[in-house]
Amino acid sequence: MRDGKPAPDAPPADTPETTGHDTAPPPPLLLDGFVPYRLSVLANVISRSVAAIYEERFGLTIPEWRVMAVLGLEDGGPEPVSANSVAARTAMDKVQVSRAIARMVQAGLVSRDTDSADRRRSALALTDKGLAVYRQIVPAARRYEQELLAALSPEDQAALDRLLSTLHAAAVARARAQGVE
Amino acid sequence: MRDGKPAPDAPPADTPETTGHDTAPPPPLLLDGFVPYRLSVLANVISRSVAAIYEERFGLTIPEWRVMAVLGLEDGGPEPVSANSVAARTAMDKVQVSRAIARMVQAGLVSRDTDSADRRRSALALTDKGLAVYRQIVPAARRYEQELLAALSPEDQAALDRLLSTLHAAAVARARAQGVE
DNA sequence: CTACGTTAGTTTCATTTGAAACCACTTCCA
DNA sequence: TGGAAGTGGTTTCAAATGAAACTAACGTAG
Numbered sequence: 001m002r003d004g005k006p007a008p009d010a011p012p013a014d015t016p017e018t019t020g021h022d023t024a025p026p027p028p029l030l031l032d033g034f035v036p037y038r039l040s041v042l043a044n045v046i047s048r049s050v051a052a053i054y055e056e057r058f059g060l061t062i063p064e065w066r067v068m069a070v071l072g073l074e075d076g077g078p079e080p081v082s083a084n085s086v087a088a089r090t091a092m093d094k095v096q097v098s099r100a101i102a103r104m105v106q107a108g109l110v111s112r113d114t115d116s117a118d119r120r121r122s123a124l125a126l127t128d129k130g131l132a133v134y135r136q137i138v139p140a141a142r143r144y145e146q147e148l149l150a151a152l153s154p155e156d157q158a159a160l161d162r163l164l165s166t167l168h169a170a171a172v173a174r175a176r177a178q179g180v181e
Numbered sequence: 182m183r184d185g186k187p188a189p190d191a192p193p194a195d196t197p198e199t200t201g202h203d204t205a206p207p208p209p210l211l212l213d214g215f216v217p218y219r220l221s222v223l224a225n226v227i228s229r230s231v232a233a234i235y236e237e238r239f240g241l242t243i244p245e246w247r248v249m250a251v252l253g254l255e256d257g258g259p260e261p262v263s264a265n266s267v268a269a270r271t272a273m274d275k276v277q278v279s280r281a282i283a284r285m286v287q288a289g290l291v292s293r294d295t296d297s298a299d300r301r302r303s304a305l306a307l308t309d310k311g312l313a314v315y316r317q318i319v320p321a322a323r324r325y326e327q328e329l330l331a332a333l334s335p336e337d338q339a340a341l342d343r344l345l346s347t348l349h350a351a352a353v354a355r356a357r358a359q360g361v362e
Numbered sequence: 363c364t365a366c367g368t369t370a371g372t373t374t375c376a377t378t379t380g381a382a383a384c385c386a387c388t389t390c391c392a
Numbered sequence: 393t394g395g396a397a398g399t400g401g402t403t404t405c406a407a408a409t410g411a412a413a414c415t416a417a418c419g420t421a422g
Binding site for chain 3 (some may be wrong): 400401404405408410419421422
């Protein structure tokens with residue numbers, strides 16, 4: 001149940017740190033009821049499962065899978081895909097992307113040419129081998145997701161969708177305000 | 182949006198990897214609609230914010246904060262707290278816990294004695310200094326959580342609570358079945 | 363056309379992380 | 393007693409990560 005939200009502004013008793021000598025102990029905090037902790041644990045469990053699938057069945061890490069997801073999506077489009085645009089679509093920074101791509105090029109899953117229009121940029125694409133992996137991994141990913149979501153009613157699945165979006169927006173806004181880039 | 186959820190059981194066309202030579206391209210996957218990805222990104226954004234608070238205001242990392250949360254909770258109880266029991270309550274492994282405790286002992290926040298009943302075990306507790314930090318950090322943590330949850334209606338907060346629990350149970354069950362310990 | 367500021371991407375280096383090896387102690391059982 | 397075998401916790405070593413430095417190419421202002 002957790003404490004039933006007592007109006008947005010917290011009661012004064014909940015913020016004792018204003019007076020350094022006030023020894024009133026704050027109500028202790030149960031980690032298991034703390035949303036950031038729960039989210040972190042949940043995301044970790046799921047990431048491990050997903051990572052295990054990608055790793056053992058396709059030899060890919062999660063960053064690599066993300067790169068693949070973007071390249072597979074863009075496949076056939078006329079616009080050459082740069083590492084930067086991959087980074088923008090994956091919430092990874094350019095170093096992570098660079099490393100993931102390097103491994104995938106090495107493994108023959110991704111082709112990298114210099115974009116002729118701008119020679120700083122690389123033009124990335126899945127190779128045939130990469131595409132073959134992509135065509136297997138996408139259904140595997142969907143299947144895992146479905147297995148997980150099967151624990152939820154359709155309404156709850158919709159609710160989850162909404163909540164994730166709302167929370168993400170709120171968290172990003174809060175982080176910005178806080179100066180965490 | 183997203184592909185309009187086509188009944189819990191996926192259509193056969195969605196699992197083509199059974200025939201290696203089937204070249205029918207699977208529908209591409211939008212990372213932004215993929216729950217494991219979204220959860221991971223969300224948890225990361227929040228973790229960064231929380232970590233920034235703990236770090237700049239209290240000089241603590243997240244593992245350290247978790248240790249503190251457990252010790253603060255147990256404070257005054259007659260049972261001496263061992264590193265192992267901390268690990269059990271924090272979803273961290275014993276190495277992480279060991280390192281977090283080492284830093285906190287170093288910083289004078291935690292006292293560590295050998296449990297006289299079992300000299301392998303350590304008896305951990307917050308020092309006065311640690312307790313003082315605890316009493317400030319708990320309200321700060323609560324406040325952050327409240328700011329985040331303020332983006333949700335009370336009903337949505339309740340829904341979130343439920344969904345996190347259900348998903349966690351499902352993910353853990355699935356991971357076990359998969360052999361990811 | 364040349365010089366400065368910017369962007370794309372990689373590399374380097376220090377730190378963090380994880381797995382396995384490792385001590386110290388306890389427990390089980392002959 | 394006196395070993396195995398097991399548990400609590402730390403350490404070691406290798407691999408992953410992140411931040412900042414760096415190279416190369418572009419755009420633009422003189």
